[in-house]
Amino acid sequence: MxxxxxxxxxxxxxxxxxxxxxxxxxxxxxxxxxxxxxxxxxxxxxxxxxxxxxxxxxxxxxxxxxxxxxxxxxxxxxxxxxxxxxxxxxxxxxxxxxxxxxxxxxxxxxxxxxxxxxxxxxxxxxxxxxxxPMYMEVPGENLPHVRHYYKEAHEYAFRKVVVVGANNSSVDAALECYRKGADVTMVIRKGEINDRVKYWVKPDVENRIAEGSIKAHFYSEIIEINEKEVIINSPDGEILVEADFVLALTGxxxxxxxxxxxxxxxxxxxxxxxxxxxxxxxxxxxxxxxxxxxxxxxxxxxxxxxxxxxxxxxxxxxxxxx
Missing domain, CATH: 3.50.50.60 (FAD/NAD(P)-binding domain)
Incomplete structure (x- = not known):
């Protein structure tokens, strides 16, 4: 042939x-x-x-x-x-x-x-x-409850969820999980939500953070993940946050x-x-x-x-x- x-x-x-x-x-x-x-x-x-x-x-x-x-x-x-x-x-x-x-x-x-x-x-x-994915390259990142892709919120309902990042995928996941009953904490390297986040979504997440419905640690990053919690390096020093799931949506x-x-x-x-x-x-x-x-x-x-x-x-x- x-x-x-x-x-x-x-x-x-x-x-x-x-x-x-x-x-x-x-x-x-x-x-x-x-x-x-x-x-x-x-x-x-x-x-x-x-x-x-x-x-x-x-x-x-x-x-x-x-x-x-x-x-x-x-x-x-x-x-x-x-x-x-x-x-x-x-x-x-x-x-x-x-x-x-x-x-x-x-x-x-x-x-x-x-x-x-x-x-x-x-x-x-x-x-x-x-x-x-853009990996964080921290200990524990390969644990099974750490996800670099997000599909839908149902799996995370009524669980403690840590969302890493402040871009569109992170913000969408944080809001959807919160609205399905998850206890959501965001870990954000910079001091604000990314300016490139969809303009109709950005005020929503900022308001949820301001009222305390979604917790957020700015100028912070995860330095270690274990089976029950994450260790965060923040302006206030190292802090521990409980986490049933970690959505590392870092790009x-x-x-x-x-x-x-x-x-x-x-x-x-x-x-x-x-x-x-x-x-x-x-x-x-x-x-x-x-x-x-x-x-x-x-x-x-x-x-x-x-x-x-x-x-x-x-x-x-x-x-x-x-």
Whole structure:
């Protein structure tokens, strides 16, 4: 059987990977999308009742309208929309197939996955950032009652829950758990709730903290976790807080090791930014492109669906220009 050499292989079947596939399909390129999990896997793993910061039209891809009754769509509406995108375009996508390695030799890329080997002239990495937590690296972080992902509040009802962080995921979890009857304590490294928290949620959590419904330790961090409590380094010294569960929602990061193994240069600064041309999205490896959140390195707040949808057209346009 003759080996297929694709014009483009897209690693990642999230909204931006799908947008790249749509653009490649429209321009007649022989492409395939390879996704390690379900369609839009990161969105699938979001909290069940998460509401997007963006309005529906900012999440649209392929020119297909995203209809939503509420002012902001939630996880369920987004999953429905992107499933409909797949039905509409019938993208060439392999799900539940993980790309283990990308190599380049003699101007052609070789990809090895958990199921097969592939060859392509060009590659787009659109793998997002949600798969690797930003660990606190403290004793006890690997205990079973410590979670780095949050799905819904029911499990934590009527329990003592410590939530680490002051970003959107932490605030959403703290409020939902509190409203389901949990005794919630937040541990926050800075002196306030993050300014990037959704504007309609930030006053809510600040008011709950002010009235004492949710306890909060500012300018504080966990230094140890044991089976019954956490030890917090605070402005008042070390304090002990009982904890049946610890939600360490301290953020997530791209798989920078995967990028480096593919030959992408990564800056040594605090942001660990990949090397790419912002006009074409091509990395220092010719023919290897980045799209979406992965472009920001550890600055995971820099890119969203709404401002990185354009990457698809930029990348395919550059490929065709060559």
């Amino acid at each position: 003759e080996e297929v050499i694709y014009d483009l292989i897209i690693i990642g079947g999230g909204p931006i990977g799908m947008a790249c596939g749509i653009e490649a399909q429209r321009k007649g390129l022989n492409y395939i999308i390879i996704e390690k999990g379900a369609l839009v896997n990161s969105l699938f793993n979001y909290p069940l009742y998460m509401t997007f910061f963006s309005t529906a039209e900012r999440l649209e891809i392929g020119g297909v309208p995203f209809s939503c009754i509420a002012p902001k769509p939630g996880r369920q509406e987004a999953l429905e929309y992107y499933r409909n995108i797949q039905r509409h375009f019938n993208l060439n996508i392999n799900l539940f197939e993980k790309v283990d390695r990308v190599d380049k030799s003699n101007g052609v890329f070789s990809l090895k996955t958990t199921k097969a080997d592939y060859t392509s002239k060009n590659v787009v990495i659109a793998t997002g950032f949600y798969d690797i 997530y990061r791209p798989d920078l090791e995967f990028l480096k193994a593919a030959g992408v240069e990564i800056s040594e600064g605090i942001n660990r930014t990949p090397n790419y041309n912002p006009e074409t999205m091509e990395t220092n490896v010719k023919g290897l492109y980045l799209a979406g959140v992965v472009c920001g390195g550890l600055e995971t707040h820099k890119w969203f669906i709404e401002n990185s949808r354009v990457h698809a057209r930029m990348i395919v346009g550059d490929i065709l220009s060559k």
